[in-house]
Amino acid sequence: MSTSATNKSYKSAFIFLTTLFFLWGFITVLVDSLVPRLKDVFEMSYAKTVLVQFAFFVAFFVFSLPAGAILSKIGYKKGIVLGLLTMAAGCLLFYPAASFRSFPVFLFGYFTLAGGITILQVAANPYVALLGSEDGASSRLNLSQAFNSLGTTIAPVVGALFLLSDSVKTSAEINLLSDIDKTNYYVAEAATVQTPFLFIAIFIAVLALIFGFIKLPTVMQESPKGGYLTLLKNKLMLMGALGIFVYVGAEVAIGSFLVNYFVDMNLAAVVAGNETMMSIANTIASTFNKTFTDSDPKSLLAIFVIFYWGGAMIGRFVGAYLTKIMAPGKVLSIFAFLAISMIVISINTTGLLSMWSILVVGLFNSIMFPTIFTLSLEGLGDLKAQASGLLCMAIVGGAIIPFIFGSLIDGFGFKTAFILTIFCYGYILFFGRYKIPS
Numbered sequence: 001m002s003t004s005a006t007n008k009s010y011k012s013a014f015i016f017l018t019t020l021f022f023l024w025g026f027i028t029v030l031v032d033s034l035v036p037r038l039k040d041v042f043e044m045s046y047a048k049t050v051l052v053q054f055a056f057f058v059a060f061f062v063f064s065l066p067a068g069a070i071l072s073k074i075g076y077k078k079g080i081v082l083g084l085l086t087m088a089a090g091c092l093l094f095y096p097a098a099s100f101r102s103f104p105v106f107l108f109g110y111f112t113l114a115g116g117i118t119i120l121q122v123a124a125n126p127y128v129a130l131l132g133s134e135d136g137a138s139s140r141l142n143l144s145q146a147f148n149s150l151g152t153t154i155a156p157v158v159g160a161l162f163l164l165s166d167s168v169k170t171s172a173e174i175n176l177l178s179d180i181d182k183t184n185y186y187v188a189e190a191a192t193v194q195t196p197f198l199f200i201a202i203f204i205a206v207l208a209l210i211f212g213f214i215k216l217p218t219v220m221q222e223s224p225k226g227g228y229l230t231l232l233k234n235k236l237m238l239m240g241a242l243g244i245f246v247y248v249g250a251e252v253a254i255g256s257f258l259v260n261y262f263v264d265m266n267l268a269a270v271v272a273g274n275e276t277m278m279s280i281a282n283t284i285a286s287t288f289n290k291t292f293t294d295s296d297p298k299s300l301l302a303i304f305v306i307f308y309w310g311g312a313m314i315g316r317f318v319g320a321y322l323t324k325i326m327a328p329g330k331v332l333s334i335f336a337f338l339a340i341s342m343i344v345i346s347i348n349t350t351g352l353l354s355m356w357s358i359l360v361v362g363l364f365n366s367i368m369f370p371t372i373f374t375l376s377l378e379g380l381g382d383l384k385a386q387a388s389g390l391l392c393m394a395i396v397g398g399a400i401i402p403f404i405f406g407s408l409i410d411g412f413g414f415k416t417a418f419i420l421t422i423f424c425y426g427y428i429l430f431f432g433r434y435k436i437p438s
Helices: 003-041 051-099 103-129 137-163 171-175 179-213 227-231 235-264 267-272 275-288 297-325 328-347 351-365 368-377 381-412 414-434
Strands: none
Touching: 003 051, 003 103, 003 137, 003 179, 051 103, 051 179, 051 235, 051 381, 103 137, 103 381, 137 275, 137 297, 137 368, 227 381, 235 267, 235 297, 235 351, 235 368, 235 381, 235 414, 267 275, 267 297, 267 351, 275 297, 297 328, 297 351, 297 368, 328 351, 328 368, 328 414, 368 381, 368 414, 381 414
């Protein structure tokens, strides 16, 4: 195949893969939107509420290595279709979970959904990194991840307006309802969750059908035997895996509890009384023909989570350029330092300054995952596929660190719990400086 034909093939593959990055970003953050709702529905502590994220992210630990083995046997295209169909099945499980108000079924649905995303992650991240030169890998993956962030930016709006848009009754309030009113309440409550995820399941199934017919170029060789043992002796790869672990953990811990953090600081009244803030909220909501005049406080506060994930999108577009003109490790360390700075400001202030400083952390999160990922793959040659599986296993940090974070909130409050995330970003700063060329 000629160089021009190869480049065209790579470009087409990049475009198709980018739709997957968008999809799993959207769904992952939509899960975050359900956290405060499920906390109210099942009247749970913060630690128990984070089991939602635990079920979602522990799937990465369970499925990453099997996903790598499956992909090596059935190929990328069939693997992508398998991943998408698994995701669709997970979304469909939310239907009976909502109907029967069953928390265990919700957890199983999240676990299944994440299993499908894991297959896509293991395939897509190294695949994008290999669609060109190794020097440009960080830039390419940052660009792909920017579209992942587009999905994470849209999801909070959908979650705020469609999943958090009404008041959830306590069990005591439900017991006061008549049988007819109680039935109607349960049906309406279930539909709030069922409808969005039913549409998502249909969309994913259509996408699986499309990927069944497109042609993707072959860029990876069969992984060598004994590769995992070799990788476990590779210091840089292990440091990168720890970097992925703490990054995903910190990002998810912050993103999952933003609404609860704002509620804890009694920011609903502050926002409602601020003309500029209400103008921002209603401008975003008007996209869906909604208004916050008589809205639930959680919905009003949740709309601002768009800036946390939207910052990540903007940062990744910027990061795709910065990692071209600067050493990726240097960019990573600078962004980690700025993330720490914003958290320190948030935990030492109150009101809108505390709110906006923690939201800005999303901007500095932006380049961390793709940059850590590609730095960890440097020089691994045909071991990259297996290294991707190990790195994706480290995404389990999104299950463990938020659980610890939630427990710290229960015991000591939000301001103290955020110190955990400072340590996470501190390690990322160290890893970035370690990878700056001497």
